[in-house]
Amino acid sequence: MAAFNDHIRNIALLGHAGSGKTALAETLLHASGAIKQKGDVSRGNTVSDFTDQEKAAGHSLETSILQFDHFNTHVNLLDTPGYPDFFGRAMSILPAVESVALVINARHGIEPVTRRAFEQMHERKKCGLIIINQCDLPEIGLESLLMDIQDQLGSQCLPINLPSEDGSRMVDCYFAPEYDTPTAFSSVNEAHDQLIDQVVEVDEALMELYLEQEESLQPDQLHDPFEQALREDHLIPVCFTSAETGAGIEQLLHTLCELMPTPSEGNPPLFLKGEGENATPVSVVPDPELHAIAHVFKVSMDPYIGRMGVFRVHQGTIRSGDQLFLGDARKPVRIAHLLKLQGSKTTEVIEASPGDICAVAKIDSLHFNGVLHDSHDEDHHHLRDLQFPPSMASLAIAPAHRGDEQKLSEVLHRLVAEDPSLTIEHRERENETVLLGLGETHLQLSIEKMAKVYGLEVATSVPSIPYRETIRNKAEGHHRHKKQNGGSGQFGEVFLRIEPLPRGDGFEFASEVVGGVIPSQYIPAVEKGVREVMQSGAIAGYPMQDIRVVVYDGKHHSVDSKEIAFVAAGKKAFQDAIQQADPVVLEPFVEMDITVPNQAMGDVTGHLASERGMVTGTDAGKDMKVTVHAQAPLANVSGYSNTLKSMTGGDGEYSMQFSHYDCVPVPIQKALVKAWQA
Numbered sequence: 001m002a003a004f005n006d007h008i009r010n011i012a013l014l015g016h017a018g019s020g021k022t023a024l025a026e027t028l029l030h031a032s033g034a035i036k037q038k039g040d041v042s043r044g045n046t047v048s049d050f051t052d053q054e055k056a057a058g059h060s061l062e063t064s065i066l067q068f069d070h071f072n073t074h075v076n077l078l079d080t081p082g083y084p085d086f087f088g089r090a091m092s093i094l095p096a097v098e099s100v101a102l103v104i105n106a107r108h109g110i111e112p113v114t115r116r117a118f119e120q121m122h123e124r125k126k127c128g129l130i131i132i133n134q135c136d137l138p139e140i141g142l143e144s145l146l147m148d149i150q151d152q153l154g155s156q157c158l159p160i161n162l163p164s165e166d167g168s169r170m171v172d173c174y175f176a177p178e179y180d181t182p183t184a185f186s187s188v189n190e191a192h193d194q195l196i197d198q199v200v201e202v203d204e205a206l207m208e209l210y211l212e213q214e215e216s217l218q219p220d221q222l223h224d225p226f227e228q229a230l231r232e233d234h235l236i237p238v239c240f241t242s243a244e245t246g247a248g249i250e251q252l253l254h255t256l257c258e259l260m261p262t263p264s265e266g267n268p269p270l271f272l273k274g275e276g277e278n279a280t281p282v283s284v285v286p287d288p289e290l291h292a293i294a295h296v297f298k299v300s301m302d303p304y305i306g307r308m309g310v311f312r313v314h315q316g317t318i319r320s321g322d323q324l325f326l327g328d329a330r331k332p333v334r335i336a337h338l339l340k341l342q343g344s345k346t347t348e349v350i351e352a353s354p355g356d357i358c359a360v361a362k363i364d365s366l367h368f369n370g371v372l373h374d375s376h377d378e379d380h381h382h383l384r385d386l387q388f389p390p391s392m393a394s395l396a397i398a399p400a401h402r403g404d405e406q407k408l409s410e411v412l413h414r415l416v417a418e419d420p421s422l423t424i425e426h427r428e429r430e431n432e433t434v435l436l437g438l439g440e441t442h443l444q445l446s447i448e449k450m451a452k453v454y455g456l457e458v459a460t461s462v463p464s465i466p467y468r469e470t471i472r473n474k475a476e477g478h479h480r481h482k483k484q485n486g487g488s489g490q491f492g493e494v495f496l497r498i499e500p501l502p503r504g505d506g507f508e509f510a511s512e513v514v515g516g517v518i519p520s521q522y523i524p525a526v527e528k529g530v531r532e533v534m535q536s537g538a539i540a541g542y543p544m545q546d547i548r549v550v551v552y553d554g555k556h557h558s559v560d561s562k563e564i565a566f567v568a569a570g571k572k573a574f575q576d577a578i579q580q581a582d583p584v585v586l587e588p589f590v591e592m593d594i595t596v597p598n599q600a601m602g603d604v605t606g607h608l609a610s611e612r613g614m615v616t617g618t619d620a621g622k623d624m625k626v627t628v629h630a631q632a633p634l635a636n637v638s639g640y641s642n643t644l645k646s647m648t649g650g651d652g653e654y655s656m657q658f659s660h661y662d663c664v665p666v667p668i669q670k671a672l673v674k675a676w677q678a
Helices: 021-031 052-057 084-091 112-123 142-153 188-200 204-212 219-231 249-259 405-418 440-452 520-536 563-579 598-610 640-648 666-677
Strands: 008-014 064-070 073-079 099-105 127-133 157-159 161-163 170-172 236-240 271-273 280-282 293-302 306-315 323-326 338-342 345-349 357-361 371-373 381-383 393-399 423-427 432-437 458-461 468-471 475-483 490-500 507-511 547-555 583-597 614-620 625-633 653-663
Touching: 008 021, 008 112, 008 249, 021 064, 021 073, 021 127, 021 249, 052 440, 064 249, 064 338, 064 357, 073 249, 084 112, 084 440, 099 112, 112 127, 127 142, 127 219, 127 249, 142 157, 142 236, 157 188, 161 188, 161 236, 188 204, 188 219, 204 219, 219 249, 236 249, 293 405, 371 381, 393 405, 393 440, 405 423, 405 432, 405 440, 432 440, 440 458, 468 490, 475 563, 490 520, 490 563, 507 520, 520 547, 520 563, 547 563, 583 598, 583 640, 583 666, 598 614, 598 625, 598 640, 640 653
Parallel strands: 008 073, 008 099, 099 127, 127 236, 157 236, 507 547
Antiparallel strands: 064 073, 161 170, 271 280, 271 381, 293 306, 293 371, 306 357, 323 371, 338 345, 338 357, 393 432, 393 458, 423 432, 468 583, 475 490, 490 547, 583 625, 583 653, 614 625
């Protein structure tokens, strides 16, 4: 029997690698009775990390779907990977949950992935919870860590429990406050009052009652404003725990089951109908009696059972045997077996109600972000797209053995289906197939999976840098295309002007032709010619960007004018204008966060300066480490991991994401132009 949606909680564990998410998930499963014995990451026997790759790596590589029941509540817990290279996999599950629990290592504090997860939580309007884990570690400053959290993430981050004076347990400050128990810092009374004050600020009537009555408000009086405060990001509870000793786990279970929102209480996901600028918001509500609408947020490819899609039901009820449509497909798919997941294990269920998370296997058309529904009324429904971090690492790949070209194509598409933060590019100019990911580890594990799971060996090489071209000045161009070979000829004449757009604005095309000098049916042909140049480049063979093109005049012939003539005229007129507009080659720059031991900071900053990088700031961290923030050209740091290892003895880590495009130095541009001309 599916859990009624008011008794469901959907919670994602996000946080930096090493924060203890998987160990915490294991402890929660054990404390709730879902498993008989806790596994251990070091022994490779946890429920979450069940693949051979994860066991060998010693950390999560994929999001695991877990579940447990507690306090008459069914919790779907999503344990996500914490390494920067796999952040795309972590954020891809956000549309499936109402709440995000940020797990912070008590010793290491706020780390890069924690910040990125907090930003995504805020952007996607998810209700937040902060779990400070590993509070049993010796010589840690929990009070200073809480102050750092409030300083960096917001004053709305308030503790719901506190470590006891001797650190042996966690003291409840909300459900049944232990006012007389000494705490390591602050006090139960102060923490309780801060929580109540924060909650009643969203409800004027309750605030008046709070000020009038002498006794403190009870949790049941605070339920609705508490949920409102979570929805509005006015409150983020902070829970101290230790997955190792179990301290604070009971209070964390209370918080997850009693305070975090149900599917009815959380901010609803933004569903749209239609495409592009014509897309309009539509209301999707967790009512089990309405049309069924579900969203596929994870796809896995199993060599034995085939493609498995994990989906969240947002509206209606899905039952085993139902016929559902995927997207705008006219032919339905049949849900033969409805599955609940517990890591690698599956349990068949009869139905899934709004808010629940289930899986279905052996449907080849399932894909990430696909919407399942039972009525054509919901055709063209889709969720707002996730903006994944730009790919910063790339490998040119080719089959190691002749004859495996088709297999390579199939395996690559399977990898991308599983991991939407992976992308494939076919670069005709260099005759390369390029696999792009968020980091070198991301790509290396993908290559390893090709060999171990799919039996495909590939050869890899360093790919070309994705340079771009643009212009710096306004200019005008003109071309008359005239061709006569007997009989009907070709004629088209185009006048256009171009101007640079702000960096990152892409391409704009407009027509100011009047009087029919170029008939309206030929304007798209002019644009087609312009776009051909935009794709192939004009000075060094790289795609162009950030250009506005306006066609304002031309001529046509009543007999000889054809689409092909205006394609050619538009292309040549655009090329003519580009040569007069100070064309330049652009290169990608990246933002880098590099965490290294203090003694390695000089080597790191010196190396960045030698590679045309620029340090934009530094942050002092814990454990005698410092984080260097910098910008650098991607071409100069594309193999940075090996360089960083040599400078820090392997005790450094970094993440990078796309920042912007900027002009290459003149000598590099001359070399690129010369190479293309040759």
